[in-house]
Amino acid sequence: xxxxxxxxxxxxxxxxxxxxxxxxxxxxxxxxxxxxxxxxxxxxxxxxxxxxxxxxxxxxxxxxxxxxxxxxxxxxxxxxxxxxxxxxxxxxxxxxxxxxxxxxxxxxxxxxxxxxxxxxxxxxxxxxxxxxxxxxxxxxxxxxxxxxxxxxxxxxxxxxxxxxxxxxxxxxxxxxxxxxxxxxxxxxxxxxxxxxx
Ligand SMILES: Nc1ncnc2c1ncn2[C@@H]1O[C@H](COP(=O)(O)OP(=O)(O)O)[C@@H](O)[C@H]1O
Ligand SMILES: [Mg+2]
Numbered sequence: 001x002x003x004x005x006x007x008x009x010x011x012x013x014x015x016x017x018x019x020x021x022x023x024x025x026x027x028x029x030x031x032x033x034x035x036x037x038x039x040x041x042x043x044x045x046x047x048x049x050x051x052x053x054x055x056x057x058x059x060x061x062x063x064x065x066x067x068x069x070x071x072x073x074x075x076x077x078x079x080x081x082x083x084x085x086x087x088x089x090x091x092x093x094x095x096x097x098x099x100x101x102x103x104x105x106x107x108x109x110x111x112x113x114x115x116x117x118x119x120x121x122x123x124x125x126x127x128x129x130x131x132x133x134x135x136x137x138x139x140x141x142x143x144x145x146x147x148x149x150x151x152x153x154x155x156x157x158x159x160x161x162x163x164x165x166x167x168x169x170x171x172x173x174x175x176x177x178x179x180x181x182x183x184x185x186x187x188x189x190x191x192x193x194x195x196x197x
Contacts, residue, residue: 001173004136011128011136014166015054026164027057029187034061035068037190039158040121045114047073047087047157048123050096052103055125056164056187066092073114075142076105085142087119088112101138116146119157124181126161130172133180133193135161147179158182165189 018026034040046065051057065072073087077099088094088105089112096104106112124143128136137143149156161184168186184191 001171004139004173007136007169007172008127008139011167011169012053015164018054018164018166023054023057026187027060030056030162030185031060031064033185033187033190035064037185043070043120045071045073045119046121046123047075047114047119048162049075049125050104052101052125056162058123058162062090071114073119074106076108079108083140083142083145085116085146087114087116089114101140117149117156122147122157122159124159124161126163126167126181128167128169128172129161129163129181129184130169132171133161133182133184133191133195134172134174134178135181135184136172141177144177144179148177151177151179160185162186 048058048062051059062072072090074090075085076088078084078086088109090106094106097107099105122143124135126135126137143159147156147159150159159179159181161181163184163186165186165188180193180195182193182195
């Protein structure tokens with residue numbers, strides 16, 4: 001089996017090869033799927049991340065969330081527990097700053113933190129996914145750590161992966177801590193996995 005490192009390199013290269021036009025199209029098609037989904041329509045508190053390194057653009061969906069009365073939360077690296085994430089509300093005028101991975105995140109503000117368990121849906125960024133909903137991240141394990149209650153007994157926020165179609169592969173190498181996603185949306189498909197009881 002190909003190593004996770006090789007897959008990360010290949011997949012990041014593939015998504016970086018998408019043209020600005022394809023990126024824009026992909027984001028529009030993704031939004032079109034997301035905005036029709038009953039679970040997403042019902043959700044009140046949604047966590048997702050800002051686009052980084054040619055990931056699929058989440059900004060059109062963020063605008064849709066704002067326009068439809070949903071609260072949007074972005075991950076912030078925990079100041080005292082740097083392997084964990086906090087989720088802070090993101091509104092139109094929330095000041096952002098770059099974290100150590102050069103990803104924009106809200107400035108720390110205790111008033112806008114949402115306890116993880118109160119989020120309805122967590123949309124995870126990913127580098128690759130497979131036929132069974134397994135997810136390969138950037139290698140930090142952040143979402144595996146946050147979603148470990150989901151892996152154990154399907155409690156907590158509902159995990160949905162967002163990706164370009166080109167990020168799908170047959171089978172990913174996995175580790176016991178990797179949290180399979182309940183669903184994955186791409187511009188041209190919606191995968192629902194039977195790993196959800
Ligand atoms: N639930 C967890 N508890 C403790 N450590 C974890 C947990 N999930 C992941 N990790 C650690 O995070 C590191 C990166 O995880 P990995 O799955 O390779 O990254 P990613 O999911 O970002 O692709 C691993 O070394 C792993 O030990
Ligand atoms: Mg993992």
